[in-house]
Amino acid sequence: MLKRAKVLIVDDDPLNRLVLEKTLQQDYDVFCVESGEKALTFLKTQSVDLLILDIVMPGIDGYEVLNKLKENATTSMLPVIFISANTSHDDEAKGLELGAMDYITKPFSAAIVRARVRNQLMIKQKNDLLEMLASIDGLTEIPNRRYLDENLAREWRRCRRDQTPLSVLLMDVDHFKRYNDCYGHRAGDDCLKQIAHALVGACERGSDFVARYGGEEFAAVLPNTSAKEAMSFANKLRNAVNELNIPHKASLNADHVTISIGIATTENGQVYAEQTLLEEADLGLYQAKDAGRDQIVSRMIAMSEHK
């Protein structure tokens, strides 16, 4: 059963708000606000699936609200249906050119509003599904590199803005070529799946996430996590893989599969690009391999190193 979609109605006319709410509330969770400013404030803390937006309102008008939504990464894809007393083709064209998905003229028919809302929500559902499938790694079924890149960029912006710590872990399966050579590629695939699920299972905070970085490499992004906390989390991940106890008789450092981990932490948003965090974690990983594998090396990024 799909969860009920959320629709936000933005209209300065209380009667219109009431009629639209009554038209849609049987099928959707409906929220109403009376101005463009209030809509933008509402969307800072709540997510919805569709916006029904009046054009002519006191304060910022519907066109400007749509422009602001398009400028913001989290709301740029939110479908908007304009609803307006402006019936000219020019107004309708302007709304659609700005990126609205549909345009309804007042006075409106309840049946047409319901049908157009349903159509837009069906398109959104399909887009969301495609988006989700594009972010999942086919083999391990955990988030992939694309998801990692997008979410790391978001977390990095947040850590800079709020001056909070951010840690990134890069993990690599030790002597995995030897594993494939010894047990076969299919067993190698199985091994990666088990490791992926052990890593994901070790995440307790909702904000932490693990992704397959590529090949036999995984990455974890830990918002609001200091170097010390990241080290303790990395130990937990390393133990989770050790506890799988997957035999690896060709390994040169243990009798089972192990991982090495590099950690990079920025404690006050003092990294100039999120890519630097990945590069530093990669250096840590290299040092962990060099130190004998099944090791963790943490690198703290200091302001002076990246001026």
Ligand SMILES: Nc1nc2c(ncn2[C@@H]2O[C@H](COP(=O)(O)OP(=O)(O)OP(=O)(O)O)[C@@H](O)[C@H]2O)c(=O)[nH]1
């Ligand atoms: N089975 C399987 N193997 C993969 C996959 N992706 C990458 N590999 C293998 O992972 C191996 C990685 O080998 P290397 O980069 O030489 O590293 P390693 O053997 O793990 O050695 P160290 O990292 O130095 O401990 C290669 O043989 C790749 O073919 C995959 O999806 N499935």
